[in-house]
Amino acid sequence: MPSDESPAPAPVSPIELLGRVPYGRLATSMRALPFLAVARHIVSDGRILLRMHSGFGYHEACDGSVVAYGADNYNAASADEGDDLWSVQFTGPAEIVHPCPEQAELFGAAPVSANGEPFAPAYLRVDPHFVTEHTLDFGASQLVRHAA
Structure with a gap:
């Protein structure tokens, strides 16, 4: 018996969600103090590549350490279009790399x-x-608005 219902969309993995926004926040510690730094990210082979400013030295503090990274669509979601708000966070080891030309272009x-x-x-x-x-x-039907 045919159904008028559309098939449910395929679930999207949290890592795939990262591909929907360009920036996130990197968290770790430097000289025993916590810090957050903005970073541009791309997803490549199931790993996350981050681009950040080298002048702060944050990349050196992260090299060889476990870091946390998070991104969300809080500023990009449209309640008018029924978008859900989401955030993705993960932890894992970080290492300094040099992206190949194709990866560098994706940034x-x-x-x-x-x-x-x-x-x-x-x-x-x-x-x-x-x-x-x-x-x-x-x-x-529920709009997301800031209170005045």
Whole structure:
């Protein structure tokens, strides 16, 4: 008997969700103090490649350490279109890498500056070990707005 219902969309993995937004936040510690740093990311062969400014030295603090990385669609989701809000977080070991030309191209144009100094890219590869995803389903009729 035919059904008028459309098939449910295939589930998307948390790592695939990262491909829907360009930036996230890297968390680790440096000199025994925690820090968060913004990073551009791409997904390549199940691993996450990050591009960040080398002038801060954050990439060196992360090299060989377990880091946390998170990204979300909080600023990109459209309640008008019924998009759910989601966030993805993962932990895993990081290492400094040099992306191949194809990977470097996926990052797109780099920022011109970081904190007023010329942007100098550094790249990390993170192998996600523990991955979590959280969603907030508002439904198509519930608008997400900031209170005045």
